[in-house]
Amino acid sequence: METLTFFDYSLIYNSFSFTFATMMAATLFFWLNLGSVAVAYRPALVITGLVTFIAAYHYLQIMLSFGDAYTVSNGVVTATGNTFNVAYRYVDWLLTVPLLLIELILVMNLTRSDTVRKATTLGFAAALMIILGYPGEVAADMDTRLLWWVLSMIPFLYIVFTLFVGLKSSIASQPESARGLITLACWVVIISWSFYPIVYLMPNFGVESAFLAVEIGYSIADIIAKAGFGVLIYMIARRKSEAEGYVA
């Protein structure tokens, strides 16, 4: 395990706790607000809450696993020898990343066949992206790490392309009051997701205290991509409900 100062240990541990609390609060916010959007948008809001709920569970596990990997005694941090389980992040992403794209498709309220087709292809590409990233994350060798990064970027670029080109006509068909927010949501996906491949490559760049940077970086990216993105989905659902004359 990494050697950590007390400051670094505290910063990482507390950022896991912060992320858990944020994800749990976001989940309850989405679900308690189900009644404030029209019925057509409730599946999108249910899934939005599932994403943050699954993330909350994994951050709790990550925090506990991190706590098990070290003991802190009188301000000195010592590795216990227990392994810090990095796989929790990948298990989380494997579940949540396809769901994130599905919530975006669902809030657009397209035709049934269009919804199924877009949700399936984007969801499948997202899962593939995560699966291809994992072997590199656990590889000690930097060339292997880079190889899987490149492979994982192929479905990532396909998703970016779909969000910008494939969804153009679908976005144009949205009510005017929601169109700006949906375009913003696409941008949030692309910008916040771009963060992950950069964080992933930090050990390749030989960044000092890469462990700290990776853990804090992924936590911030997760909060923006899941809770922040979810608030956008909620706002889109509200605007569209209002545009359609829904009164809660």
Place this chain on the structure above:
Amino acid sequence: METLTFFDYSLIYNSFSFTFATMMAATLFFWLNLGSVAVAYRPALVITGLVTFIAAYHYLQIMLSFGDAYTVSNGVVTATGNTFNVAYRYVDWLLTVPLLLIELILVMNLTRSDTVRKATTLGFAAALMIILGYPGEVAADMDTRLLWWVLSMIPFLYIVFTLFVGLKSSIASQPESARGLITLACWVVIISWSFYPIVYLMPNFGVESAFLAVEIGYSIADIIAKAGFGVLIYMIARRKSEAEGYVA
């Protein structure tokens, strides 16, 4: 760690347990009463419950961390060497203090642009206040502690000014039956929040058993500022719902 008598240890531990139970009960009270206020006030009540929910989580963690930092055997309290994590309070405040101001703005039911503008500026000032307080809280040096206290007071005074001057016309536009309660809510924010900078300075004043005073003081202030303030928000939402002819 501090040397504690059995009496002090019990008082602190049980006040954490009391605060956890109060926050959890308050959360359930707010959410179970969602149906008793008009739709326009439910977002305020959802957020009120989120604040006490997030606080409940952090008091549980504070209680567990405090329990880990000491062993009690035959009435003798011994420090285990495990660190008592003081950062939980700051992580909590970083999330809850902006939300507290947002719930006050939401219950006023202003225009959308006014709500967004006031919620953003007050929320940002509140987060800045917490961030500036933290470096002083963990500093061993008393001058450093005082310096960050002064910096943190700048956004605090801005918030006080906004609540008293900036919201004057918004409060005047509220139905008469709720106006008194909203003014009271502003006072509760200012008085209960004033408690924190006083507690913060206790080590600077060289108060005997400052550790005890700080932990108990913060717990009482949190109960008033979150659960107590939340009950006021609930009462305001009820009065306004009734004034608008809402029948639950």
